[in-house]
Amino acid sequence: MTSSDALPVAVIGAGPVGLAAAAHLIRRGLPVKVYEAGSTVAANVKDWGHVRLFSPWEYNTDPAARTLLEAHGWRGPPGKVMPTGSDLYEAYLKPLAETPEMAAVIETNAKVTAITRQGADKVLSKGRGTKLFVLAVSNGNGSIRRDLARAVIDASGTWTTPNPLGAGGILAEGEAENAGNIAYGIPDVLGRDRAIYEGRTTLVVGAGHSAANVLLDLARLAERDPATSIVWATRGENLMRVYGGGRADQLPARGELGSALKALLDGARVTLVAGFSVVRVRADGDQVIVEGETANGLREVGPIDRIVVSTGQRPDLNLTRELRLDLDPWLESSKALGPLIDPNEHSCGSVPPHGHRELAHPEPGFYTVGIKSYGRAPTFLMLTGYEQVRSVVAAIAGDLAAADDVHLVLPETGVCSTNLPVEGAPASSGCCGGPAPAQVDDACCVADAEAKAEGKSGCGCGPAKPPETIAEPAGCC
Template sequence: MTSFETLPIAVIGAGPVGLAAAAHLIRRGLPVKVYEAGASVAANVRDWGHVRLFSPWEYNTDSAARDLLRAHGWQEPPGKAMPTGSDLYVKYLKPLAETPEMAAVIETGARVIAITRLGADKVVSKDRETKPFVLAISNNNGPARRDLARAVIDASGTWTAPNPLGAGGIPAAGEAEHADRIVYGIPDVLGRDRAIYGGKATLVVGAGHSAANVLLDLASLAQRDPGTSVVWATRGANLMRVYGGGRADQLPARGELGSRLKAIVDRGVVTLVAGFSATRVKSGSSHILVEGETANGMRELGPIDRIVVATGQRPDMNLTRELRLDLDPWLESSKALGPLIDPNLHSCGSVPPHGHRELAHPEPGFYTVGIKSYGRAPTFLMLTGYEQARSVVAAIAGDLAAADDIHLVLPETGVCSSNPIPDEAAASSGCCGGPAPANVDACCVSDADAKAEGKGGCGCGPVDVPVRKPSVKVAEPAGCC
């Protein structure tokens, strides 16, 4: 029988963070097996390949992956250029997967459908940490097989588990029945899907960067095809986050995305319906209608031809049902990350440095990394996932000094508040009452006032949300949030 120590570390998902984890394992000489459910690596990235990232190349590649690529003659893209999803795949992820070291350990078309311990469900405690992990693998070639692993890094992401249209977290009435009119995510409005949206009335639901990209594309399509109309529905009434910090954003393209979105709304190219919680989709004479709750009672939107649901994603909890996980009770993120990334409290975009200790679970040897570690929280950047992967791999290798030596500085959004403030104030300040004084280490006026009063944490948090404290000690971030 194969000894526990010689079993591979299983990496679930061959996206950017999963491949980074594999690169770090290879660098350390540890056996690794990468399982990718798609027909190629980075299948989810390819699904949004038409979208341009607002972060440049320097934020989107991993150090160990770069070293591996350079050893095979890779020419690194210009660091300040901003790739599309297709660029990321063609110029970075595909060449990385094709290096001999990577190609030998990646299996595509291999979906991990369940994880457990050999001979022990989640109830059994005796000798649990000495039992190998068992991964049930489906590859559409007969019954699922079972592979063993000494540790598991789950980098499977959340792209294939979108949130529903229904505002309460479950599908709206009629959502399933009208599935042929609804798409989730970021359709290629100006490319392969143009015929579907040209000359049609489209409702976009969501208030994040995905929704912003779809709305801008639809607005561009409407200029070319006057029959195209766009309605934008958001559950919240405060759009500060999606409009962003403008020139205060440390990622200029992210700030510009929000500014462009606000401009098309102000010009009437897009009809905004804020504070709308969808509850029902129903058929009209030849279109569909969407009912929802508002502060003034029920409202009906329509007639609509298509609905784009850009309300984020959630982690697949079925995969790890037989493992002992410690999750944040409402974000479903790693529990220690919850207070640091909770969108009820934070919008700055900066996250305190964190690594293997915050990403571990009561299940020894199991880690969640990448966007899945954030659960339902938004604003994840690939740079975060790369540092997560580096720290986790170092911990698995037993190099705790390197695993705990975590460095993570993320570009802030310039918007540090989830408090509702007047639209004109939001437009002028972008954050909690305006910029902080230059001689104060704070992100805005409210945060500066809080620090002057000796309060801990960020002064931008809403007063109606309970204070949340990390379950483990983490380094304090610079500035706010």
């Protein structure tokens, strides 16, 4: 048997949050080993490198990572500038990984395929918490090695496990057979993938920020080549959530993204098919026909040259099958976070400060952090992940005072509930009592404006909070 004190804390994933976890472990003098499945750190970030973040640099770097970089002469980019994924990699993540302290603990091309306890499967309870973690690690050569760890921080993300085209959460009929006509996520429409989309008809499925980015890029491509045609399909009929809070959004670029999308639709540059749940894809020569359920029965869309599925991602639960996890039953997030981020209930983007206690599982020493901790919920910001790992690392180090001293201030979206107004409906149907008074610039609705006047925060539905925290979820919305 190996003493746990001599073993590292295993960090799975060398993306922004995983590297931040390693930086905090290094600062506390704890041994750490970072496993990255890609050929370079932040491989997933590089995959969406063409996308510009709607949050500026000040929200996208971690304090412990900055301290480590600055010790080697690094100077951070201007805080108010919004980076692309490539900027984030080149100016921050790559230099961070190249510091001597980090380079010594990162292994690339190392995919963790499973985690368990030494000598114990999921069923065994006796002495479970004293047993070391065992990681099955593949280097792509067909063999699997077993590494031991004292604790595990899973920051592997969700980017490589996209949700399917099928509206029910499973593959649509014909989705696998027509994979050559389908892309997932945010393809580089204006760059490396341009030839696939230029002059062709593309169907974008989804109603989030990823779909908005793809639609706007396709519109720019259509300006250069009018033969480029765009169809947008959404399961819901109310698009106010994706349009966002406009000027009420504390991240202006996020608000502008929704506003630009609405202008695109208003200008009839995109054909919208709302209330459309995809059930089937069938070939039509080199193109495809997409069938979906609507309130009026089945409807066909097509022929289509290319489908872009921008319906979000989901966590890979196979990785942790032999561990005892406590997950929200529908979001697959950490269970304690589920009610706070559930898109069925609210869309404020306000998440109460949370740390190691909310991110822990019944498996002692195992934590899920980063976007994976949110499961299928789409509202994660990197700033959240950085505070998560600061708290988790402090807990692993035994510094519970620091671990419990959690501070998190997230920029509000300006959209305060799922009870959003439908286009053409009277103003009184708006969220929380209708639109905010015209003279109130930072409120999204009447209840929000009134509550903020009373010193409350968030969507105006939570109790008053000191400035270093944020409001509870907006129950009244």
